Amino acid sequence: xxxxxxxxxxxxxxxxxxxxxxxxxxxxxxxxxxxxxxxxxxxxxxxxxxxxxxxxxxxxxxxxxxxxxxxxxxxxxxxxxxxxxxxxxxxxxxxxxxxxxxxxxxxxxxxxxxxxxxxxxxxxxxxxxxxxxxxxxxxxxxxxxxxxxxxxxxxxxxxxxxxxxxxxxxxxxxxxxxxxxxxxxxxxxxxxxxxxxxxxxxxxxxxxxxxxxxxxxxxxxxxxxxxxxxxxxxxxxxxxxxxxxxxxxxxxxxxxxxxxxxxxxxxxxxxxxxxxxxxxxxxxxxxxxxxxxxxxxxxxxxxxxxxxxxxxxxxxxxxxxxxxxxxxxxxxxxxxxxxxxxxxxxxxxxxxxxxxxxxxxxxxxxxxxxxxxxxxxxxxxxxxxxxxxxxxxxxxxxx
Amino acid sequence: xxxxxxxxxxxxxxxxxxxxxxxxxxxxxxxxxxxxxxxxxxxxxxxxxxxxxxxxxxxxxxxxxxxxxxxxxxxxxxxxxxxxxxxxxxxxxxxxxxxxxxxxxxxxxxxxxxxxxxxxxxxxxxxxxxxxxxxxxxxxxxxxxxxxxxxxxxxxxxxxxxxxxxxxxxxxxxxxxxxxxxxxxxxxxxxxxxxxxxxxxxxxxxxxxxxxxxxxxxxxxxxxxxxxxxxxxxxxxxxxxxxxxxxxxxxxxxxxxxxxxxxxxxxxxxxxxxxxxxxxxxxxxxxxxxxxxxxxxxxxxxxxxxxxxxxxxxxxxxxxxxxxxxxxxxxxxxxxxxxxxxxxxxxxxx
Amino acid sequence: xxxxxxxxxxxxxxxxxxxxxxxxxxxxxxxxxxxxxxxxxxxxxxxxxxxxxxxxxxxxxxxxxxxxxxxxxxxxxxxxxxxxxxxxxxxxxxxxxxxxxxxxxxxxxxxxxxxxx
Numbered sequence: 021x022x023x024x025x026x027x028x029x030x031x032x033x034x035x036x037x038x039x040x041x042x043x044x045x046x047x048x049x050x051x052x053x054x055x056x057x058x059x060x061x062x063x064x065x066x067x068x069x070x071x072x073x074x075x076x077x078x079x080x081x082x083x084x085x086x087x088x089x090x091x092x093x094x095x096x097x098x099x100x101x102x103x104x105x106x107x108x109x110x111x112x113x114x115x116x117x118x119x120x121x122x123x124x125x126x127x128x129x130x131x132x133x134x135x136x137x138x139x140x141x142x143x144x145x146x147x148x149x150x151x152x153x154x155x156x157x158x159x160x161x162x163x164x165x166x167x168x169x170x171x172x173x174x175x176x177x178x179x180x181x182x183x184x185x186x187x188x189x190x191x192x193x194x195x196x197x198x199x200x201x202x203x204x205x206x207x208x209x210x211x212x213x214x215x216x217x218x219x220x221x222x223x224x225x226x227x228x229x230x231x232x233x234x235x236x237x238x239x240x241x242x243x244x245x246x247x248x249x250x251x252x253x254x255x256x257x258x259x260x261x262x263x264x265x266x267x268x269x270x271x272x273x274x275x276x277x278x279x280x281x282x283x284x285x286x287x288x289x290x291x292x293x294x295x296x297x298x299x300x301x302x303x304x305x306x307x308x309x310x311x312x313x314x315x316x317x318x319x320x321x322x323x324x325x326x327x328x329x330x331x332x333x334x335x336x337x338x339x340x341x342x343x344x345x346x347x348x349x350x351x352x353x354x355x356x357x358x359x360x361x362x363x364x365x366x367x368x369x370x371x372x373x374x375x376x377x378x379x380x381x382x383x384x385x386x387x388x389x390x391x392x393x394x395x396x397x398x399x400x401x402x403x404x405x406x407x408x409x410x411x412x413x414x415x416x417x418x419x
Numbered sequence: 420x421x422x423x424x425x426x427x428x429x430x431x432x433x434x435x436x437x438x439x440x441x442x443x444x445x446x447x448x449x450x451x452x453x454x455x456x457x458x459x460x461x462x463x464x465x466x467x468x469x470x471x472x473x474x475x476x477x478x479x480x481x482x483x484x485x486x487x488x489x490x491x492x493x494x495x496x497x498x499x500x501x502x503x504x505x506x507x508x509x510x511x512x513x514x515x516x517x518x519x520x521x522x523x524x525x526x527x528x529x530x531x532x533x534x535x536x537x538x539x540x541x542x543x544x545x546x547x548x549x550x551x552x553x554x555x556x557x558x559x560x561x562x563x564x565x566x567x568x569x570x571x572x573x574x575x576x577x578x579x580x581x582x583x584x585x586x587x588x589x590x591x592x593x594x595x596x597x598x599x600x601x602x603x604x605x606x607x608x609x610x611x612x613x614x615x616x617x618x619x620x621x622x623x624x625x626x627x628x629x630x631x632x633x634x635x636x637x638x639x640x641x642x643x644x645x646x647x648x649x650x651x652x653x654x655x656x657x658x659x660x661x662x663x664x665x666x667x668x669x670x671x672x673x674x675x676x677x678x679x680x681x682x683x684x685x686x687x688x689x690x691x692x693x694x695x696x697x698x699x700x701x702x703x704x705x706x707x708x709x710x711x712x713x714x715x716x717x718x719x720x721x722x723x724x725x726x727x728x729x730x731x732x733x734x735x736x737x738x739x740x741x742x743x744x745x746x747x748x749x750x751x752x753x754x755x756x757x758x759x760x761x762x763x764x765x766x767x768x769x
Numbered sequence: 770x771x772x773x774x775x776x777x778x779x780x781x782x783x784x785x786x787x788x789x790x791x792x793x794x795x796x797x798x799x800x801x802x803x804x805x806x807x808x809x810x811x812x813x814x815x816x817x818x819x820x821x822x823x824x825x826x827x828x829x830x831x832x833x834x835x836x837x838x839x840x841x842x843x844x845x846x847x848x849x850x851x852x853x854x855x856x857x858x859x860x861x862x863x864x865x866x867x868x869x870x871x872x873x874x875x876x877x878x879x880x881x882x883x884x885x886x
Binding site: 036038044045060147148151152153154156158217224226400402403404 | 590655736738
């Protein structure tokens, strides 16, 4: 409390040090950036993270594999199924198990729905940061429907933990599938509505075009990924380049823009919402029958009714519930395309039922240095625009 | 006891005599007080209107719990703000900190004094004029007084000793002085048409048609500058909550915070009234069978709704673009419009 | 002068209301100051330096331009009122005036006075 006692220091330099965050309306959580301001212009920007440190990565070293999944939900809290999937894919690779087709399709549906929900939050908050209030509430209206769908299938609105090692938690229900069909019919008109409000709005263009630019090389060198990378003209989508969960069976476009400014990142994400809808539509059309999780009882619980008739099922049930999954010794990393870019869990297993080390490759964390570099020379109003356009989630930055 | 009665009698007679001699003065004073109180009570209604209307624009309900249609909400908010702690952070300049919101409210109310809203009418042999005060340079008075309102915001920004407030205060000063030029220059073409600075004369000059028909560009310029002058979205840079948190009133709490809002909303009404008087024909109803005051009120209400509509539609413009827009686009357009108007007036309508 | 008396009545009413509201909120509101609460807001970080201090000169230049142009505009008001009588003479006079103003304006623009970066 020395500062309160001795009072504030006199400001004698030409620039002004301005703390933006952690308690600021538009730093998307508790991100703090220390700005050196010359009037309205940012001279230098220095990021400061750690205000939302949860210790999830360390915690994972004491949790069984199944118990880690609810914790991954809390990392990127706007796109929980993506994190679930990344963790499950890594674990499944270590286990060396095959996932049934139906489970893969359900995973894809869930991930793409969640990508839409995440992009809706991004669009709403990003527009709000730039001052367009109404888009924010429009986006929330549609996101609410996705959250209701989540609740229908998993019982939880946000932190679904729906994707599990070996498959998904529950089979799809009819109201869920019907709800998704209704949503898919309803949604495209709404995306057009957002675009009508923003895409050709002169003030929006003025605030986004040519600002926060990453050239192709810069975007790669600053290790941007996902929509931010694709807005800079790099055709890189893990769903296409290293397909997982049967993404190679769906036909969809990867939207690319070339300027790498805020506006292009906006265009890429809005188009991605449409593509996600197309993917869900295909997955719904050819939703295969069969198991929704692997029949391997070393990984997934046996069906409830078999417990009364099969001794083996009972033993597997007991072992799985009391010990959890034992993962063979080894280490692996499987990347997926999350809503913000490449998400992947690097898992080291020592052959026991708890991971030895879990390390998250978080796209928001990787983007922060580049983001702060892009702020330099901008106006303070652009700082919130750049933060919004990179779409950081502090949950996965400070894990 | 007689002398007491005598004194009372004399006093009473004096008061009656004074009142009889100065009926216009008394009527005028009462009217001024009524208008001043009325304009202040418009503020809660306007806050309610804005919140309800924004709610409708944004697919939500808006306040609807306190009283019918949520009409009690602004009252409840006022009471809540009254009971809030008034925090004045220790390094702030106490006197200026208190002065700033007062300046904003007082100038806002005083600027409304010269706004006329109807033709005079006769009651009990007394002519009641539908304005607080009729100064012959009405429009200049409004500009002068609302210009003083800037002091409130700048002082708030400077006295808070908060970096966000400082930037908000500087922004507001730069923005308002830049757009005041546009405001003044676009009003000039109306003065050219009427040859008077009095707002009443301007309305009377529009008896056949409203000036928006002959001066559409001036109307547009004036309205844009008016939005900027009242710090409303998309020009709400001094208080841009997403960048500067709340700009010049970041440090204000409780009633002092509410007073900035009061000033802003009164300014909004004044600006809408001014646009109505200059361009939309004031209280002229153009053949429609409505009272002049209703015609005036409907126009002002419509403009207020436009203000709210703009707020819910547009993103916020950036500071440098705002200044560039004001100085490089609006100002030359104003001068051009002025030259064309005066040339046409002198050559074709001498 | 009566009209200005009415205007001052508006100001008086405003002062009374403002004073009453301030007094009421002082009486009704709680008062629990603490050193932390009394710090200026800086996004939850304890500020180290004063906000007051040097600020870029371009704000002063805007103020100067404003004064220059506003004085010109003030000249135009009486001209606008009297243009009916001044006729062509007034028009030519003001055209010259605006051209001179325009030269200054172009000069300022050319020198980068209207740029904000």
